[in-house]
């Protein structure tokens with residue numbers, strides 16, 4: 359990722375928005391989750407939010423760079439998140455350990471998407487869930503979003519359609535794939551995709 363974007367992203371106030379996390383959390387019951395993975399820590403506000411929303415869980419938040427992290431500004435829950443510098447297609451995590459994996463506005467910029475799903479399927483425990491929120495590849499905003507990302511942020515960016523996400527999840531052996539949209543915003547550009555391991 360170009361360092362220009364890193365500097366821009368690190369200052370972006372809306373990067374602190376946790377609304378996409380809240381909608382995701384409202385769709386699943388993670389009250390007994392012990393270990394929760396996030397891919398794409400960014401500034402760390404999402405991981406901190408997860409650690410407050412799931413105080414019983416240890417949050418592990420992976421990002422390819424820690425340059426954007428703002429540890430001094432994070433209000434964490436009783437267990438502060440553990441931030442790990444790694445790339446999503448090669449997670450340095452043991453198999454069958456995570457109760458849930460969150461990818462909030464992150465999957466669109468990851469390399470090797472099929473390998474990322476294979477890794478998610480590997481590290482999730484049986485019954486664990488993937489929760490992915492991103493730009494709907496069918497939405498009219500998807501192409502302009504990709505153009506801007508390609509020009510300024512990453513040539514890898516791709517806004518996935520629900521069918522593409524379902525194919526990737528199914529190929530990785532995940533089950534019960536479904537898409538949710540925010541009530542009243544069914545035509546919005548955000549989709550939330552869910553799939554489980556068994």
Ligand SMILES: C[S@@+](CC[C@H](N)C(=O)[O-])C[C@H]1O[C@@H](n2cnc3c(N)ncnc32)[C@H](O)[C@@H]1O
Nearest residue numbers: 373398399400404421422444445446462463464
């Ligand atoms: C748009 S930010 C989203 C951050 C956060 N989830 C949020 O919603 O505020 C995407 C993040 O994905 C990270 N990222 C990009 N490529 C990655 C990779 N290969 N492995 C892990 N993280 C990556 C970027 O560094 C960036 O922090």
